[in-house]
Amino acid sequence: MNGTLLSWALTAVVGLLTGHAWLNATRWLRRPPPGAASTDEPVAVLLPLRDEATRVGxxxxxxxxxxxxxxxEIVVLDDGSTDGTAELVRAVAAGDPRVxxxxxxxxxxxxLGKPYACQQLADRAGPQARVLVFVDADVTLGPYAVAAAVRTLRSASAVLLSPYPRIVAGSPAERLVQPLLQWLWLTFLPLAALERSPRPSLAAAGGQFLVLDRAGYRRVGGHAAVRDRILxxxxxxxxxxxxxxRIALADGSRLAECRMYASWPELRDGYTKSLWAAFGPPAGATAVVLLLLLLYALPPLLAVGAALAGAPTVAGVALLGYLLGVLGRLVSAGATGGRGWPDALTHPLSVAVLGWLTIRSYHLRRRGRLTWRGRPVR
Incomplete structure (x- = not known):
C-alpha cells in the first residue's frame, strides 16, 4: 500500500471511530439528573480501605x-491498614450512628484483596438495604450523588450501574494517561448494545463508584463470583x-470526582497490575496495541515524514487523521468532564505510553512480579 492509500485508510477509520464516540456521548450515554434528587429506598454505601489515610477523609x-x-448506612472495612486509616475513620465519623x-x-x-473486602462489606450491610453502593477511597461524591445514582439505576431497569466519576488529573503523567479510560470505552464500546445485549463480552464498569440492586447482586453470587479477578x-x-x-454505564462527572493516582509510580504500577487482565491473551493484546499505534501514533509521524519528503497530499491527509484523533479526545473530555485542550494534542504520545504500560504488565506477570498494596497479583 502506498503512502496516499495508507494515509486515507487510517484517516477514514479514525474518523469513523471519532463519529462513534460522538454518537455514544450525545445519544447513548446515560446522564443522571442534575441538581437535587431523592430516593425512598434504603441504601448501604460500602467503603473498602487498605492504607488510605491520605485519601479517606x-x-x-x-x-x-x-x-x-x-x-x-455507611459500612467501612479496614483491610489490614498500617497507616492509621481506622483511627482517621473514627475521627471523621465522630460517632455518627450511620457509620x-x-x-x-x-x-x-x-x-484477591479487593473482591474479598467488597464481599465482607456486602455481607455486613444491614438487612433493610435494597441498594448497595461501592465507593473507593479516592472518590469524592457530590451531595446528591447517591440519590441520583439510585434513581438512574432504577430508570435503566438495571442490576448494575457504573456512573463514571470525573477523573482528576494533576500531574503531567496523569494528564497523559488517565483520559484514556473514558476515551477507550466511548470510542470502541457500542453503549446502546452494551445495555440491550445479553452478551457478557459487551460489558464495562468502573469499581470506583458502583451501584447494585441487592437482590440482583445476590443472584449473581456477589463478589464471590469474581473472587480471583483483578478486574x-x-x-x-x-x-x-x-x-x-442488565447493566448500564452513565456519565457520573456531575456526581463524583476521582483522583486515582497522585504520582507517576502509582499510576505506572496501578496500570501494570491490571492491563494484562483487560486485554486478555498476549496475542490479542499485541493486536490491539498495534492497531491503536497504527491509528493514532502513526499519522503525525507520517505527516511529518511526508512533508519532509515533498508529498503534500499524503502529509495533509495524515495530518487530518491526527486531528480527527485529537477531536475524539475532545469529544470524550466534553462528555465526561475531563480536560480537553491542550491535553488532547498529546493523544499519540498517550497511546504510545499505554502501549508501553501494556507490554510492562505482561512482562511482569510472566515473571511473577506483579504486586499491589503489598500483595502479589496472580
Whole structure:
C-alpha cells in the first residue's frame, strides 16, 4: 500500500471511530439528573480501605453529607491498614450512628484483596438495604450523588450501574494517561448494545463508584463470583449479564470526582497490575496495541515524514487523521468532564505510553512480579 492509500485508510477509520464516540456521548450515554434528587429506598454505601489515610477523609466527609437518602448506612472495612486509616475513620465519623467500621478478616486462599473486602462489606450491610453502593477511597461524591445514582439505576431497569466519576488529573503523567479510560470505552464500546445485549463480552464498569440492586447482586453470587479477578468490576458486570440481568454505564462527572493516582509510580504500577487482565491473551493484546499505534501514533509521524519528503497530499491527509484523533479526545473530555485542550494534542504520545504500560504488565506477570498494596497479583 502506498503512502496516499495508507494515509486515507487510517484517516477514514479514525474518523469513523471519532463519529462513534460522538454518537455514544450525545445519544447513548446515560446522564443522571442534575441538581437535587431523592430516593425512598434504603441504601448501604460500602467503603473498602487498605492504607488510605491520605485519601479517606474527603471521601468519608462527602458520604456523611449525602442528601436525599433518608435511610442511609455507611459500612467501612479496614483491610489490614498500617497507616492509621481506622483511627482517621473514627475521627471523621465522630460517632455518627450511620457509620460502622469493620476489621477485615485474613485473606483466604483463592481470593484477591479487593473482591474479598467488597464481599465482607456486602455481607455486613444491614438487612433493610435494597441498594448497595461501592465507593473507593479516592472518590469524592457530590451531595446528591447517591440519590441520583439510585434513581438512574432504577430508570435503566438495571442490576448494575457504573456512573463514571470525573477523573482528576494533576500531574503531567496523569494528564497523559488517565483520559484514556473514558476515551477507550466511548470510542470502541457500542453503549446502546452494551445495555440491550445479553452478551457478557459487551460489558464495562468502573469499581470506583458502583451501584447494585441487592437482590440482583445476590443472584449473581456477589463478589464471590469474581473472587480471583483483578478486574473485579468488569467481571461482576459480566456475571450480571450471565445471570440475565442488565447493566448500564452513565456519565457520573456531575456526581463524583476521582483522583486515582497522585504520582507517576502509582499510576505506572496501578496500570501494570491490571492491563494484562483487560486485554486478555498476549496475542490479542499485541493486536490491539498495534492497531491503536497504527491509528493514532502513526499519522503525525507520517505527516511529518511526508512533508519532509515533498508529498503534500499524503502529509495533509495524515495530518487530518491526527486531528480527527485529537477531536475524539475532545469529544470524550466534553462528555465526561475531563480536560480537553491542550491535553488532547498529546493523544499519540498517550497511546504510545499505554502501549508501553501494556507490554510492562505482561512482562511482569510472566515473571511473577506483579504486586499491589503489598500483595502479589496472580
Amino acid at each position: 474527603p471521601c468519608l466527609r462527602a458520604l456523611l453529607a449525602q442528601r436525599g437518602v433518608p435511610e442511609l 460502622r467500621l469493620l476489621g477485615g478478616a485474613p485473606l483466604p486462599p483463592g481470593w 473485579e468490576d468488569v467481571e461482576l458486570a459480566r456475571a450480571v449479564k450471565r445471570s440475565g440481568g
